[in-house]
Amino acid sequence: MDARSEASLIESNATVPKTAALRTEWIETAALALAERAARPPAAAVPDTVTPERIREETGTSDPVGRDPIGQSVTRLEDLPLVRGQARFAADLSFPRSLHMRIVRSSVPHGRIASIDASAALALRGVVAVWTHHDVADIPCIPLREGKSAELDPYLQPILADGIVRYVGDPVAAVFATDPYLAEDAAERVIVDIESLPVITEATAPLGEFLPGLPSEPTIVRKGYGDVDAAFAQADLVVELELAIGRHSGVPLETRGAIGRYDASRDVLELHGAAKVPHRNRDALARMLGRSPHSIQLFELHVGGGFGVRGEIYPEDVLVLLAAMRLERPVKWIEDRYESLLATNQSREQLHRVRAAVRADGWVLAMDDEFFHDQGAYVRTHGDRVVDMTAGILPGPYVLPNYRVAGHYRLTNKTPAATYRAPGRFESTFVRERLFDAIAERLGMDPIELRRRNLIQPQQMPFPRGIDTISDTIVFDSGDYPLLLDKTLDALHWEDLKESLRQRRATGETVGAGLAYFVEKSGLGPADGVRISVDFTGAVEVVTGGASVGQGFETVVAQICASTLGVDYRRVRVIHGQTNRIQYGIGAHAGRATVMTGSATHNAALKVRAKALEMAASLLGASADQLSVVDGQVVYASGDVAGAGRTVSLGDIASALAPTAPARGGREPGLSAEGWYETHSMTYPYGVHVAVVKVDRDTGAPRVERFFVGYDVGRAVNPMLVEGQIVGGVAQGLGGALLEEFSYDERGEPLAVTFADYLLPTLADVPAVEVMLTEDAPSPLNPLGIKGAGEAGINGVGAAIAAAIDDAIGQPGAVTRLPVSPARLKALLRRRAS
C-alpha cells in the first residue's frame, strides 16, 4: 500500500501538495498554538468566539506591516471553526419542537398518480401531517430566476407533483413527524399508486409530446454571425464530428438542508441553510408565498460545497417554509445521499453534431453546430441558461469569422438539470477542442500550430464576439492568448515532453499528451453593494450581499478591504448570506463574487478611508492629504517629519464619529460607508489545460500522470486560493472526464444512486496539479483588474484528457464521448487490435 492511496482514504477531496503543504503548515501552527494554550493555566482557556484577533494570536502568523494584502497568499479567515469542528452546517442547527420532513418520491420515471393513501402513515404516533399536491395547490411552481418565459413556464416544477410524475425522485408527498426516523418509517407507509406512461430517456429522441399539449422541445437557442453557408462553399476541407458529454454534476459532500421557522411574534419567516443566492431566493420565495420580502429572512450557514447545484430553490425549501407556518413548528429537512443523487440538479448531458469549414492553410472559416441538451423532467430556476452559455462561448479563443449554432432544449424523464461549475464551458470546450484536434489531424498539421493560427490576437482586444449570452453582449475585455500558449509550452518544455512520450511509446507504453485552450467568463453583473463600518476597537465589518460556498470569499473580501483601507486583513469580518443584514445581493455564482463584491468592497473602503482621513486631519490638526492609513493607524505620510510619531487609530476615529461624540461636529455619524459596483459586461479570463495520460493496455484503465493549468486571472487577490480553486476544479473535471456518470437504463431507471455507482475522484485518481498563474491581462472593467477563478480548473479537463488519450493510444479522434471509462477505452484498444 503506497502512501498516496493511503492518504486518499483519509481525505477524499483532492488537494495538491503545494496547497496542501501550506494548509497543513497552517493547521499545524494552529494546533501547536492550541496545545500550548491548553498547557497553560485555565485563565488562558480558549475563549468561545472566533475573532480575527484570535486567529492571529493562535496561529502566530503575521504579515509584515505595510505589505499590500492584495496578491498575498494569506491564510484563510474561515478555516479556524472548520478545522476545529466548530462549523455549523445545516444539519447542525436544531430548534426546539422541530418537526422533521421526509419526502415521498416517485419510483417510476413517468406516470399518472391514480391515488395516494396516507392513512397508514398518519396512524403512526408522532406523525403530524402528510401533504400531497392537493394540500399545496395554492403555491405556484418554482419560478425562473430571470423573468418569465412563455415557452418554458409550462414546464416549471410544482413543489409536489401535480397529478403526473416525471422522473424517479419526483416529490409526491411530504411527511412531517417528530423525529427523522419516524418520518422515514411513515414515508414508507404512504401508498402511491401510479399508472406508468411511456418515457423519453434521450434528448435526441424524435420530437414528440412531453406532456399532453406540450412538446418535448420547448425552445431552440440560435446564435451566430457571418455567412456560414458561404464559408462552407469556399472551404478546402469540411470536418464533421458527433460528440457527447455524459450526465454528471456537482456533488457536494454536504447534502442540501433546509430549516424553516416561523416567528409569529414578529411575523417573520426564516429559512436556514440558504446558499449561493440568498437574496434572490428571498424575493422568489416572497412571491411564491405571497409575503413581503421584509418578512422573509434567509440565513446561510457553513456550506459544504456549492458547485452551482446547492442554493437554488428546490421544492423542499418551499415545503419547509410552508409547513413552518401552517404546522406552527420549526421544520427541518436534511437530504440524504440517495436523495441527493436523485433530486439535486444534474448537468452537462449534451450531444453535439459539429462541422468546421477549413482552408488548406489551417484557417478555420466557420463552425456550425447543432446540439441536443438533456434538461430532464422539469425546467428549473436557470431555464435554458446552460444551452445559452454553451452556444455563446463555443467559439472560444479563436477568431472564427463565421459561426452558427442551434441548441435544442429537450425534456426527458430524468432528474432535472441546471448549472454545474463552468456550465456550458466544460461541454463547449470539449466540442471545440475535439474539433480543432480533428482538423489538425485531417490537415496533417501540428494541433498547437493550428490553434496558434486561429487565436484572437492581442491587438484585436477588446474583441466583440458578435453574439450575446445570458443577456450580455460578449466582448472579450483583454487577453494575450498567444502569450499564454507560449508560456505554457515553455513551462512544460513541450518539445522535450513530446519527445520523451514518443520514446516511451516506442518502448511499448501507451502514454500521450493533450492540450485544450479556452476562454472563461466571469464577473456577471449587474450590480453589487457592500456596507463597511469600523467599530471603536478598530475592527472592520464588511456586510455583503455575497455568499460563500467555501471558496475563500471572506478572506478575499477582507484582503481587498484591508488593502484599500489600510488595516490588517485579520481585523476584517465579512458578513455574507444574511438577508436581514443588507437589502440586496446577487450571491456567489458565475465566477462573480470576487469581481463584483470585491470591486464594491474596494469602492466602499475608499469612502471609509476618505472619511477616516478627514476626521483624523481634524483630530491631528493636519490636512488629509498629509495622512495615510497603515495597519489601522492614521499616520503622517512617510517623509513628513513634522508629524512623525503622531497617530490616531481607526477605532478612535470611529469613537470620534459616534452620534454622541462632540468631535464629530456636523459630520454624518459613523465611520462607515456603502459602496456599489456596477457593470454590464462580463470579464473573460482564459486558460490552457495540458494532460499527460497513460493507459493500461490490459485493463483499459487511464492514469493521469500530469495535469497542468496555465491561467490568466487578470489579478490574483490571493494566489493560493486561486490555485486551490483550480486544483479542486481539475479534480471535478477528471471526475466528469473519466469517472462520474448519472446513467439511466432504457426504462428511465437511474443507475447511479449511491457513491458505489456514482464514482467521484479520490486523491488516488488526481495527480499533483501544476498551476501557472499569469497576470498579463488585467480586466480594464473593474478597478482592481480582477477576473474570476472559480471555473478555471474544470473548464478544459474533458478536452485535454480526450486529446491525451487519443495521443496515448495512437488513434486520433478516438474519444468522442465523456466519461471515458476503462471498458470504453478497452473497446477502442480492441478495435485497433483487430
Next chain:
Amino acid sequence: MKPVAFEYHSPHSLDEALATLARVAPLEGRVIAGGQSLVPAMAFRLVRPGHLVDINGIAGLDHLRVEADELVIGACVRHAIFHRPVVAGVLGRALTDIAAHVAHYPIRMRGTFCGSLAQADPASEWCLLAMTLGARMIVRSVRGERSIPAHAFFQGVMSTDIQPDELLTEVRIPLPHAQARIGFDEFSRRRGDFALAMALVQFDLLDGRMKAVRVGVGAVEATARRIEAAEQTLEGGMPTMDRFQAAARAAAQAVDPSDQPQVPAVYRRELVESCVRRALERALSATLPKLP
C-alpha cells in the same frame, strides 16, 4: 437512509451470544461485527433486522494464531491487522498484499475478516482467498459446532451455509508449503472499490516446475471459484510468460460473466485474463517480507 427500529444485544461471552442468537434468530436476528456491510444495507433499508447481536464485546474472539499447519482467524479480527504480515512466508505477504485492496483505511479498521466471509460478496477478496486456498469455516450455535469447507460454505451471491442461529467463530487457512508462491491481482475503477475482476494463484515451485497449482478468480461470477482449465495449463510446467498467458486465456474462457451495459462480458473476460497473468507474474517475482 435511516434504518428501521431494531433491538440491540451486547453479549459478553460466546455462550451468551449463542443463546441470544438462538432466541432472536426466528425474529430476523443478525450478528453485527464491523458493521461495514450491514450498516449501509440497513441505512438503505435493504435489510431490516429485528435484533442485532453485537459480538465486539466478547473477549477472546479476536484470536489470530497458527495451529497445526493452519492460520486461525477469529471472528473479531479486523482487516487492518493484515496491513503487516501476521505469519512468516508467502501467506503473510499475500494477506498484506490483498488487505490493501479491501475497501478503504477507515473501513479496514472496523470491518472483520470473518464478516467478509459471512457477507459473501462476489467481489470479496477474502472469499476468493478462502476458496482458492481451501479454508475451513468453523461455525457454532447452541446446537453445536460445524466445520464447513469453502466450496460448501459459499452458496451464491451473498449467501452462505451459516444458519440464522450460527456464529462464524473462526476461519482456518492451511499454511502453504515452504516452496509455495502466491500472487494476487485485481482491477477496480478506483482504489478501494469493489473489484471488477480479481485473481489469486498459488503453486509450489519444485525443481523449477509448478506443482499443486491453484488459480482462483473472483468478482466475475456469483462466487469466487478455482478455474481448473487454468490450473491444468500450468500444472507441472515451468513458469514461463507464454504458459502464464495461456493459463490466463484459459481462465478468461472458462468464466461465465454476466453481460452488463457498463461492464460487457467481453471486457470482464479481458480483465480476468489480465488479473490471472499478473497474479502469476507476481507470484513468481515477489520477494518475502521480513517478519517482526
